Amino acid sequence: MIRVQTEPFDIGAEVGAFSRGTGRIGGVATFAGLVRDSLGERPEGAPPVRALTLEHYPGMTERQLERIEAEARRRWELADVLVIHRVGRMEPGEPIVLVCTAAAHRGAALDSCAFLIDWLKTRAPFWKREETPDGDHWVAARASDDDAAKRWDRDGCS
Amino acid sequence: MIRVQTEPFDIGAEVGAFSRGTGRIGGVATFAGLVRDSLGERPEGAPPVRALTLEHYPGMTERQLERIEAEARRRWELADVLVIHRVGRMEPGEPIVLVCTAAAHRGAALDSCAFLIDWLKTRAPFWKREETPDGDHWVAARASDDDAAKRWDRDGCS
Amino acid sequence: MKVLYFAWLRDRVGTGEETVDPPPEVRTVGDLMAWLTSRSDRHARAFSDPAIVRCAVDQDFADVNAPLDGAAEVAFFPPVTGG
């Protein structure tokens, strides 16, 4: 399931609801991304981030996230998938994104969770703008995110 | 932090408390293992598991878990680590184990979480006994768990 | 054809959306970028380094050689930074 929303969400409440066991789920893996006060690879002494604004491409975002979910379900046997991504303004400590996967075995849950966040980082149309005491600026993409996503390259799904 | 307890725990409450952002945590990865109603590699039609009893080696368990946590903190820069493992009797759907890691970057959180559960599975002295309609039996160790743990072999910490 | 701009491309162009009617010789994403560049200084500034501009045609990622044929919506944006 995919959710793109401006409202804040509660990681504990979401993970708790997602993890309610049915007897067939052996493992639940989750990853939550939070707003940090120093987001990019910034030099020591760079001004702290006051807030982050997430812009996205409505329509294409949901479409890409659904494709990424479908690809994860194709690669691993998953009992359930949840991806929540916030858009709009948020402050340090607030969650930006949550990925949860449930499977009979832990390998499928752990690997698919890492896959989903790596692909989301490079294939879902979101952009971050930081507010700092020195002004606002758009966060630059990181080569390390491309590298992380490439680990999963076997066949495409642009 | 390591907790070995007979009391049930609430995955959502634990993950929620663990994830409270400080502005320096960029990612939180978690893995929860739940009781399945068909635990081992059992043939189709094998009787369902009614309950699981986790036995452990008090003293050595905590010692091993603390070593495993220390090893994770040595390998990755982690802001926080939580491992909860239940002992005693539990039923399908209940959580057995929870591993949470927090780091500035997602790679450290995701990798260390997978590492912790893989090492725990092969190095912490717990044993599972299944209750089924056909009687009780001890769960056999799985070669796949040894393989998963070996991925992380670089240097020892028996 | 609807053209959308996101993130700093929108800031530079000065709008998030415009409707354009490029001539028939504009056949690919690259052609469209060149044609838009010629429309104003703001567009020229947005596309001054085409290597760091990404594109989607009808909400699918598309590279510079992708054909436009009949596309209703083309979007330009920087490399994504979500998650």
Place this chain on the structure above:
Amino acid sequence: MKVLYFAWLRDRVGTGEETVDPPPEVRTVGDLMAWLTSRSDRHARAFSDPAIVRCAVDQDFADVNAPLDGAAEVAFFPPVTGG
């Protein structure tokens, strides 16, 4: 010396803990397993397949060749299955 048994080793031996006083020629984990095997049929059954028995000496994993010297607590158990 305290000897502990866990999981099906405890079931087979019939106790989770016993205090033993092995003779001085029992120097290693393997020596201790052989000596315990000779003590009763239950012990013999517990150690009938030594390859699937794991050991800890003073709460550290130890293999069959590990020396006992002065160990206060030796535990025998099957391969672990937690998590």
